Amino acid sequence: MIQTKRNFVFDFDSTLTRVEALDVLAEITLVNNPKKEEIINEIIEITNLGIDGKISFTESLERRIKLLNAKRSDLSILISQLKEKVSPSIERNKEFFEKFSEDIYVISCGFKEFIDDIVKEYNIPSERVYANTFVFDENDVIIGFDSENVLSAHNGKIQCLKDMNLNGEVQVIGDGYSDYVTKEAGVADKFFAYTENVEREKTIENADHIAPNLDEFLFVNKLPRNISYPKNRIKILLLENIHPDAFQKLTGDGFTVETVSKSLSEDELIEKLKGVHVLGIRSKTQVTKKVLDSTKKLMVVGAFCIGTKQIDLEACKENGIVVFNAPYSNTRSVVELAIGEIIMLMRSVFQRSMELHSGEWNKTAHGSREIRGKKLGIVGYGNIGKQLSVLAEALGMDVYYYDVEDRLALGNATRIDQLEDLLSRVDVLTLHIDDNPANKNFIGKEELELMKEGAYIVNLSRGFVLDIEALRDALLSGKLAGAAVDVYPKEPRANGEYYTELQGLNNVILTPHVGGSTEEAQRDIADFVPGKIMAYINSGNTVDAVNFPNIRLPRQVQAHRFLHIHKNVPGVMAEINKVLAEFELNITGQYLSTDSKVGYVITDVNKEYNKKVIKALKKVEGTIKFRVLY
Numbered sequence: 132m133i134q135t136k137r138n139f140v141f142d143f144d145s146t147l148t149r150v151e152a153l154d155v156l157a158e159i160t161l162v163n164n165p166k167k168e169e170i171i172n173e174i175i176e177i178t179n180l181g182i183d184g185k186i187s188f189t190e191s192l193e194r195r196i197k198l199l200n201a202k203r204s205d206l207s208i209l210i211s212q213l214k215e216k217v218s219p220s221i222e223r224n225k226e227f228f229e230k231f232s233e234d235i236y237v238i239s240c241g242f243k244e245f246i247d248d249i250v251k252e253y254n255i256p257s258e259r260v261y262a263n264t265f266v267f268d269e270n271d272v273i274i275g276f277d278s279e280n281v282l283s284a285h286n287g288k289i290q291c292l293k294d295m296n297l298n299g300e301v302q303v304i305g306d307g308y309s310d311y312v313t314k315e316a317g318v319a320d321k322f323f324a325y326t327e328n329v330e331r332e333k334t335i336e337n338a339d340h341i342a343p344n345l346d347e348f349l350f351v352n353k354l355p356r357n358i359s360y361p362k363n364r365i366k367i368l369l370l371e372n373i374h375p376d377a378f379q380k381l382t383g384d385g386f387t388v389e390t391v392s393k394s395l396s397e398d399e400l401i402e403k404l405k406g407v408h409v410l411g412i413r414s415k416t417q418v419t420k421k422v423l424d425s426t427k428k429l430m431v432v433g434a435f436c437i438g439t440k441q442i443d444l445e446a447c448k449e450n451g452i453v454v455f456n457a458p459y460s461n462t463r464s465v466v467e468l469a470i471g472e473i474i475m476l477m478r479s480v481f482q483r484s485m486e487l488h489s490g491e492w493n494k495t496a497h498g499s500r501e502i503r504g505k506k507l508g509i510v511g512y513g514n515i516g517k518q519l520s521v522l523a524e525a526l527g528m529d530v531y532y533y534d535v536e537d538r539l540a541l542g543n544a545t546r547i548d549q550l551e552d553l554l555s556r557v558d559v560l561t562l563h564i565d566d567n568p569a570n571k572n573f574i575g576k577e578e579l580e581l582m583k584e585g586a587y588i589v590n591l592s593r594g595f596v597l598d599i600e601a602l603r604d605a606l607l608s609g610k611l612a613g614a615a616v617d618v619y620p621k622e623p624r625a626n627g628e629y630y631t632e633l634q635g636l637n638n639v640i641l642t643p644h645v646g647g648s649t650e651e652a653q654r655d656i657a658d659f660v661p662g663k664i665m666a667y668i669n670s671g672n673t674v675d676a677v678n679f680p681n682i683r684l685p686r687q688v689q690a691h692r693f694l695h696i697h698k699n700v701p702g703v704m705a706e707i708n709k710v711l712a713e714f715e716l717n718i719t720g721q722y723l724s725t726d727s728k729v730g731y732v733i734t735d736v737n738k739e740y741n742k743k744v745i746k747a748l749k750k751v752e753g754t755i756k757f758r759v760l761y
């Protein structure tokens with residue numbers, strides 16, 4: 132197929148570099164000027180007026196140069212600073228500028244005196260840089276510009292492109308007015324709004340395509356690039372009010388992120404997940420098999436919490452979807468709430484507080500006790516149970532615990548082998564077992580009956596673990612002196628009205644599943660889970676995945692990485708290696724991890740290879756997902 136010649140015309144300021152060069156020059160020349168801030172703001176304002184087409188470009192240039200009061204010697208400082216400010220995606224795609232140097236031009240309303248030096252490092256020679264030039268006085272002070280140059284006038288880029296009379300398609304890549312008008316004027320065939328550094332509404336409105344970075348531009352044009360798939364094309368959906376740091380972290384890495392403050396129903400989720408690659412949830416969103424089977428692109432589910440039973444982990448695995456969670460981040464928050472509630476319950480603080488709120492002064496010691504020397508029973512001695520054990524002991528409680536697993540006692544805690552023994556021994560029982568469905572009604576009528584008269588119970592684990600009806604009866608009969616409940620068998624998807632049978636009962640503390648809802652915990656989760664997501668998307672690492680073979684990969688150096696997820700059935704690995712051998716790939720590393728259902732094989736290959744191997748690998752029987760990373 133004969134391909135039309137394409138000419139790629141780049142703007143300089145805020146496109147090839149992250150900044151407007153004259154703004155940087157102002158910082159340099161005004162360094163000791165007491166009116167520096169004022170003048171810089173004026174320069175920025177004039178620059179923007181020019182970029183948005185609100186004043187003529189000539190006027191903008193004249194006014195800025197006057198304010199700058201720059202000398203020739205300032206330009207070398209400017210050049211060294213600009214070299215540090217090349218746009219990141221331009222920097223990482225140097226190869227494109229090398230391979231296509233014949234087709235690349237810079238047309239800028241800036242100045243050749245600094246542009247030339249920056250772009251020559253990207254293989255763009257001075258003769259392909261169209262820009263203004265300064266006029267200096269006898270003392271090398273910049274006093275103006277060459278007003279004969281078309282680029283010093285309004286709509287100069289249009290005239291410049293007309294004069295160049297390029298053969299073939301002309302694509303203009305830039306961030307401002309002077310760039311998009313070239314398309315309107317018919318001298319450019321396509322205009323790409325370049326938004327890596329600035330996003331201007333008018334520029335975006337007038338674009339054929341928005342390029343948040345050069346990767347996107349190269350991807351759309353099927354040009355060689357340093358990154359296999361532009362990250363802005365990877366869509367992430369974050370539900371349930373996940374802490375905004377997660378959004379910052381993921382968008383900061385280049386992903387496109389949408390946030391929704393509540394959880395979604397099955398049907399809503401199916402609809403919303405169309406085209407989504409990564410889903411982030413907390414404990415409310417049910418990620419069912421039906422949801423997972425309906426997704427085409429989903430690669431990762433991030434549980435921004437501890438529990439993962441709301442996700443069909445097996446169905447995720449069968450669809451090659453990796454699941455991560457945050458097993459530790461909110462544990463301390465739960466422990467602190469548990470300690471606080473134990474004290475509040477034993478002192479009847481909520482009761483006293485409610486009375487006083489309704490105008491009743493009831494100073495009494497009746498039913499109000501210290502926690503010192505009391506027996507605390509912890510059911511589930513995991514990450515939360517263990518920490519609670521240490522803190523409770525530090526406050527003078529005698530700690531007893533029960534766990535189905537062999538857990539080492541911390542401090543002076545005493546392990547109890549039978550749940551019944553624990554129930555009858557302790558003054559306060561606190562539940563911290565995991566969200567395994569087998570734990571449904573783990574504490575019911577019979578268990579509550581075994582507890583001491585006047586004991587207390589705390590549930591911060593999962594709602595279904597404690598039979599609410601039985602608890603209500605035990606509280607009403609006086610068998611239990613109080614309870615603190617944070618989790619419920621049925622919890623709503625969003626904030627609003629809610630009903631529980633426990634409402635209105637004496638000495639019962641009710642909280643709406645906020646055990647892990649502290650700023651510290653949510654911030655930590657918003658750091659931890661995106662870290663895992665990025666490690667998987669960017670390099671294939673599955674360390675700490677909850678449903679997938681864990682693999683820690685070395686850094687990918689000068690290689691393309693094939694990530695192949697397949698059913699773990701006999702012959703798949705042999706077939707993969709047969710294909711790799713047939714295409715005579717130079718393999719620089721291969722890593723495999725399997726579990727009973729899936730295999731995850733990663734192959735690093737030398738960058739030069741027959742790209743048809745990709746199709747062949749996708750066709751290997753048993754393939755679930757395949758992608759290439761570079």
Ligand SMILES: NC(=O)c1ccc[n+]([C@@H]2O[C@H](COP(=O)([O-])OP(=O)(O)OC[C@H]3O[C@@H](n4cnc5c(N)ncnc54)[C@H](O)[C@@H]3O)[C@@H](O)[C@H]2O)c1
Nearest residue numbers: 438511512513514515534535563564565566591592646647
């Ligand atoms: N309220 C909240 O906001 C909140 C916040 C975080 C965690 N949680 C919940 O707290 C619970 C504990 O979290 P974790 O991080 O400590 O979990 P974990 O997995 O570290 O510990 C759970 C422990 O319970 C034990 N266990 C499980 N079933 C048991 C049973 N039937 N009998 C006795 N022991 C049993 C396990 O062996 C394990 O040691 C989980 O259900 C979690 O979802 C709630």
Ligand SMILES: O=C(O)[C@H](O)COP(=O)(O)O
Nearest residue numbers: 413414415436437438647
């Ligand atoms: O599983 C968890 O970590 C807790 O239940 C907290 O869940 P949340 O993030 O929905 O508050």
